[in-house]
Amino acid sequence: MAVTLKEVAERAGVSRSAVSRTFTDGASVSDKMRRKVEKAARELGYSPNALASSLTTGRTKLIGLVSNNFHNPIFLEVFDLFTRGLQDRGLRPLLVNLTDEVDPENSVRMLRQYSVDGVVVASSTLPPGFAKAFRDAGVPVVHSFGRSSSSPQVHVVGIDNVECGRMAARELVTRGYDKVAFLGGPEAATSTQDRHAGFMSEMEQHPHIGVNCSFADAYSFDAGRREMLRLLQSKRADAYFCGDDVLSIGVLSAILDSGLNVPEDIGIIGLNDMEMARWENIDLTTIHQPIRQIVSSSIELMVATLNEPDRYPEARIFPCSVVERGTLRPVA
Amino acid sequence: MAVTLKEVAERAGVSRSAVSRTFTDGASVSDKMRRKVEKAARELGYSPNALASSLTTGRTKLIGLVSNNFHNPIFLEVFDLFTRGLQDRGLRPLLVNLTDEVDPENSVRMLRQYSVDGVVVASSTLPPGFAKAFRDAGVPVVHSFGRSSSSPQVHVVGIDNVECGRMAARELVTRGYDKVAFLGGPEAATSTQDRHAGFMSEMEQHPHIGVNCSFADAYSFDAGRREMLRLLQSKRADAYFCGDDVLSIGVLSAILDSGLNVPEDIGIIGLNDMEMARWENIDLTTIHQPIRQIVSSSIELMVATLNEPDRYPEARIFPCSVVERGTLRPVA
DNA sequence: AGATGTTTTGCAACCGGTTGCAAAAAGATA
DNA sequence: TATCTTTTTGCAACCGGTTGCAAAACATCT
Numbered sequence: 001m002a003v004t005l006k007e008v009a010e011r012a013g014v015s016r017s018a019v020s021r022t023f024t025d026g027a028s029v030s031d032k033m034r035r036k037v038e039k040a041a042r043e044l045g046y047s048p049n050a051l052a053s054s055l056t057t058g059r060t061k062l063i064g065l066v067s068n069n070f071h072n073p074i075f076l077e078v079f080d081l082f083t084r085g086l087q088d089r090g091l092r093p094l095l096v097n098l099t100d101e102v103d104p105e106n107s108v109r110m111l112r113q114y115s116v117d118g119v120v121v122a123s124s125t126l127p128p129g130f131a132k133a134f135r136d137a138g139v140p141v142v143h144s145f146g147r148s149s150s151s152p153q154v155h156v157v158g159i160d161n162v163e164c165g166r167m168a169a170r171e172l173v174t175r176g177y178d179k180v181a182f183l184g185g186p187e188a189a190t191s192t193q194d195r196h197a198g199f200m201s202e203m204e205q206h207p208h209i210g211v212n213c214s215f216a217d218a219y220s221f222d223a224g225r226r227e228m229l230r231l232l233q234s235k236r237a238d239a240y241f242c243g244d245d246v247l248s249i250g251v252l253s254a255i256l257d258s259g260l261n262v263p264e265d266i267g268i269i270g271l272n273d274m275e276m277a278r279w280e281n282i283d284l285t286t287i288h289q290p291i292r293q294i295v296s297s298s299i300e301l302m303v304a305t306l307n308e309p310d311r312y313p314e315a316r317i318f319p320c321s322v323v324e325r326g327t328l329r330p331v332a
Numbered sequence: 333m334a335v336t337l338k339e340v341a342e343r344a345g346v347s348r349s350a351v352s353r354t355f356t357d358g359a360s361v362s363d364k365m366r367r368k369v370e371k372a373a374r375e376l377g378y379s380p381n382a383l384a385s386s387l388t389t390g391r392t393k394l395i396g397l398v399s400n401n402f403h404n405p406i407f408l409e410v411f412d413l414f415t416r417g418l419q420d421r422g423l424r425p426l427l428v429n430l431t432d433e434v435d436p437e438n439s440v441r442m443l444r445q446y447s448v449d450g451v452v453v454a455s456s457t458l459p460p461g462f463a464k465a466f467r468d469a470g471v472p473v474v475h476s477f478g479r480s481s482s483s484p485q486v487h488v489v490g491i492d493n494v495e496c497g498r499m500a501a502r503e504l505v506t507r508g509y510d511k512v513a514f515l516g517g518p519e520a521a522t523s524t525q526d527r528h529a530g531f532m533s534e535m536e537q538h539p540h541i542g543v544n545c546s547f548a549d550a551y552s553f554d555a556g557r558r559e560m561l562r563l564l565q566s567k568r569a570d571a572y573f574c575g576d577d578v579l580s581i582g583v584l585s586a587i588l589d590s591g592l593n594v595p596e597d598i599g600i601i602g603l604n605d606m607e608m609a610r611w612e613n614i615d616l617t618t619i620h621q622p623i624r625q626i627v628s629s630s631i632e633l634m635v636a637t638l639n640e641p642d643r644y645p646e647a648r649i650f651p652c653s654v655v656e657r658g659t660l661r662p663v664a
Numbered sequence: 665a666g667a668t669g670t671t672t673t674g675c676a677a678c679c680g681g682t683t684g685c686a687a688a689a690a691g692a693t694a
Numbered sequence: 695t696a697t698c699t700t701t702t703t704g705c706a707a708c709c710g711g712t713t714g715c716a717a718a719a720c721a722t723c724t
Contacts, residue, residue, distance in 0.1 A: 002444065002470075004680055015704045020682060027683095030690095030702060050445040051383045051392065052680035055709040060383065062446075065427070070412035073405040080402035083429035092446065095397070095427045097415035112334065113382040114394075114424065138334075222607055257612040275554055280589040336710055347674045352712060359713095362672055362720095384710035387679040665724105672719070682709080689702070694695100 003046040012040035023048050054115060063091045063302065064111040064119035064139075068098035068126060071220040072246050074274050074291065078122055078145075081295040089303055091117070098123070104133035112137060118302050120144060124161075125189030125219075128153065140305040144298040147190040148317050155305065157298040157316040161191050164287050164320050165198025168241040168269050171285075171322055173206055176332055177267060181212040181237035183227060183251065185219040185244055195243050195271065212237055216247055224250025232258050239267030239328065245274045248284055252327070268327040271320075283326040290318045335378040344372035355380050386447060395423045395634065396443040396451035396471075400430035400458065403552035404578050406606050406623065410454055410477075413627040421635060423449070430455070436465035444469060450634050452476055456493075457521030457551075460485065472637040476630040479522040480649050487637065489630040489648045493523050496619050496652050497530025500573040500601050503617075503654055505538055508664055509599060513544040513569035515559060515583065517551040517576055527575050527603065544569055548579055556582030564590050571599030571660065577606045580616055584659070600659040603652075615658040622650045 009016045014037060021027035022037040029037075040046075054060040063086055069075040079095075086093050094116060096107055111119060111134075118140040121131045131143035131154045142155040149156065165182075172180045182199045184192040196213065203211045214231060216223035224247030228240075232254065242248040248270030255266055262268055270277065270286035277284040297316050305311050341348045346369060353359035354369040361369075372378075386392040395418055401407040411427075418425050426448060428439055443451060443466070450472040453463045463475035463486045474487040481488065497514075504512045514531045516524040528545065535543045546563060548555035556579030560572075564586065574580040580602030587598055594600055602609065602618035609616035629648050637643050 002447075002680095006680075016681080017683080017704060018702090020680095021703090024682080028702060033702075047441050047445055049447060049680055051447055052387055052709090053682070055384055055387070055680080055711085056682040058709085062426075070408060070415075073408060076402060076405060076408040076411075079408075079411070079427075080429060080431065083402075083427050084431060087429060092442075093427045094394075095411070095415050095425045097412060097419060099412065099416060109379050110424075113379055115334075115381060115383055221611075225611065253611050253613045279553075279557065279585050281585045334710095338710075348711080349674060349713080350672090352710095353673090356712080360672060365672075381710055384679090385712070387681085387710080388712040390679085668721100668723080670719100670721075672717105674717085675715090677713090679710105679712080683707090685705090687702105687704085690700080692699070693697085 002049070003044045005046070005048065008037065008040050008044055008046045011044060012036045059117055060115045061091050062094050062114060062116045064096055064107070064116045065093040065122060066096040066098055066107060066119060067122045068101070069123055069219065070097060070099060071218050072244065074244075074246070074272055075122070077291060078295060081292060082120065082122060082299070085296060085299040089299070098126070104130045108133050108137045108139070111139065117306055118142070120298060120302060121146065122298075124158070124191035125186060127190055128156075131156075140302070140309055142298050142302045142305065144294060145191070147194060148315050152313045152315045155301050155313055155315075157294050157301060158318070159289055159294070159320050160317050161194030162198035162201075164271060165195040165200075165241070166202040167198075167287060167320065167322060168195075168271070169199045169202035171269055171328065172239045172241065172267070173202070173209065174331055175239070175267065175328055177209070177237075177239040179210040179212070179237045180239050180241070181214070181231075183224070183231070183240050183242045183247060184213070184215045185223075185247065186217055187215045189219070192243050195241075199241055210237070216250075219244050219246055221246050221250040221253075224248065225254045226250075228254035229258075232260075236266070239269070242268060242270045245270040245272040245277050245284060245286055248286065248327075249276060249282060252282065252284070262327050263329045267329055269322075273323050277323075277325070285325045285327045286323055287320050288323050289320055293318050334381070335376045337378070337380065340369065340372050340376055340378045343376060344368045391449055392447045393423050394426050394446060394448045396428055396439070396448045397425040397454060398428040398430055398439060398451060399454045400433070401455055401551065402429060402431060403550050404576065406576075406578070406604055407454070409623060410627060413624060414452065414454060414631070417628060417631040421631070430458070436462045440465050440469045440471070443471065449638055450474070452630060452634060453478065454630075456490070456523035457518060459522055460488075463488075472634070472641055474630050474634045474637065476626060477523070479526060480647050484645045484647045486645055487633050487647075489626050489633060490650070491621055491626070491652050492649050493526030494530035494533075496603055497527040497532075497573070498534040499530075499619060499652065499654060500527075500603070501531045501534035503601055503660065504571045504573065504599070505534070505541065506663055507571070507599065507661055509541070509569075509571040511542040511544070511569045511571075513546070513563075513572050515556070515563070515572050515574045515579060516545070516547045517555075517579065518549055519547045521551070524575050527573075531573055542569070548575075551576050551578055553578050553582040553585075556580065557586045558582075560586035561590075564592075568598070571601070574600060574602045577602040577604040577609050577616060577618055580618065580659075581608060581614060584614065584616070594659050595661045599661055601654075605655050609655075609657070617657045617659045618655055619652050620655050621652055625650055
């Protein structure tokens with residue numbers, strides 16, 4: 001079916017090694033030989049079988065790209081950036097969808113069967129133990145958007161979610177809201193937990209301010225909207241910190257539908273600073289998360305780790321900052 | 333590094349073939365042998381190398397998933413559905429991002445180097461020739477969301493975009509709009525061209541109605557918004573058929589920002605029926621595209637083609653229908 | 665027990681490449 | 695031209711599996 005190295009060798013009248021060498025950088029081949037081989041290869045339409053060569057070289061250039069975030073549009077950009085960044089470095093992303101999969105074992109086994117050179121776990125919801133399972137299996141791993149830790153067991157690239165929670169809380173406090181609330185993503189998600197923890201820890205400094213918490217069941221527009229419609233039925237706060245912009249936008253839509261106004265009746269602060277947050281009719285005050293930097297740093301770290309597998313684990317944490325727009329009332 | 337079949341064979345005191353056979357369905361192995369081998373394999377933590385075996389079996393279970401639609405959130409769902417559907421069948425998606433890549437040759441070469449069993453081109457914008465390049469290279473291919481044709485050269489699964497254009501036009505005509513417009517995605521996208529063609533062909537039946545056309549430079553919220561802001565400066569129509577819901581939603585936001593109302597001042601009809609279209613504060617009248625069916629049918633067709641590579645090319649076209657909500661004025 | 669039929673097993677060649685090593689070719693030096 | 699280096703080339707073994715084939719083991723029947 002496909003043209004093999006042997007056929008090229010025969011056509012060019014040279015040994016198989018010679019052909020192999022002309023297709024391997026840094027191998028010793030004379031110009032004459034190279035020309036002969038390339039001619040034959042061209043005539044036959046030969047291109048080397050990456051999988052066969054991986055057998056001896058031990059490198060497949062395959063990178064497992066593992067995620068369970070398939071509802072937050074931010075992740076479409078994340079996938080875009082990852083796939084392009086990896087491709088630019090000659091690496092190939094093998095996509096693994098972890099939706100409703102809790103146990104890392106299956107993925108670990110599968111990715112090892114395909115001898116991936118490394119794994120990028122791109123998820124803000126998976127626990128650190130997930131990425132660690134890959135490391136324990138001897139596969140280089142980078143956890144992007146993962147939980148930061150002062151003593152990481154695996155490479156982590158992302159933001160300090162706890163600090164973001166505090167930041168949001170401070171912002172609400174400064175504006176003088178007296179009943180605030182946290183509306184997070186899935187409660188099991190590490191990012192939700194951390195943002196929640198940070199938010200609460202800051203609010204503890206202000207015991208006179210009422211605090212409520214609730215959780216949407218996904219990081220998605222609809223989940224945010226549904227949760228807010230529920231909340232509006234009963235108790236309601238002055239201002240909400242939404243664990244993500246998609247939640248915020250869903251929440252915003254729920255509030256407007258109920259005939260209430262933002263920021264007059266209810267204040268909203270989100271997290272991520274997605275493109276839509278900038279639209280005039282949304283104009284969401286939010287915390288900017290530097291997605292591009294996180295992705296490109298993750299890729300660099302991955303590449304570095306491929307060259308130096310025993311590299312000491314590190315956490316790369318990027319700072320976030322509040323982008324003030326129109327969904328919180330002005331500071332008094 | 334990884335445990336090999338040979339080591340398992342030695343540990344179990346059997347031949348390599350025996351080990352290979354216990355890990356191959358339908359091979360002849362006695363129960364006693366199987367138990368011995370499985371025990372050794374378990375103790376060593378062995379799992380077979382999929383790439384090595386592909387060398388002899390000729391099957392990698394790798395499927396190239398090729399796309400250039402990384403801005404339309406609908407495609408996040410598409411990727412979700414594809415990855416899960418493929419995984420459920422034991423196939424592995426190798427993701428290829430084609431953004432700013434016009435020539436199929438690179439992708440074809442790359443995917444052949446990785447000996448993918450098949451390729452799914454998931455794109456509403458690539459021309460049929462793109463998918464054909466894979467077929468010509470002897471790789472089974474299914475073009476999802478591709479241009480339908482009565483004599484397809486490759487398998488195509490999707491909708492009839494021309495008919496959708498007509499459908500939208502009829503809808504606007506019925507409502508008695510007298511200046512209508514088409515606001516499409518990138519002009520080079522086949523889906524844009526077809527929706528445009530259908531729209532125009534229907535409008536030709538109604539020469540008294542004014543028709544305008546323009547094109548956003550991507551299928552994204554922002555591109556739709558930008559294009560509409562531009563249009564509002566000058567000429568403006570009574571009603572717009574937007575080539576996609578993301579465009580519609582961007583367009584809607586631009587209209588509202590300009591102090592105009594929908595559907596009173598301007599009518600909008602979209603295409604896709606994405607989740608957000610249902611929100612009360614958006615409430616978009618649109619044409620429903622059956623995404624899940626398209627994806628699952630694509631996967632079925634892919635699997636069928638893997639088993640029968642010379643299968644005669646077919647086009648699977650799913651019907652669309654108008655979902656009436658609140659962005660067009662009622663029929664008089 | 666012996667003849668016959670059916671499974672199960674191991675041997676060895678193969679899949680499409682790579683690579684250490686030694687022989688051959690080319691280049692440099694005297 | 696003979697000798698010594700350096701570069702280029704081919705041989706053969708190997709990467710981690712699969713598989714056709716024939717021998718070995720087991721089961722069945724007289």
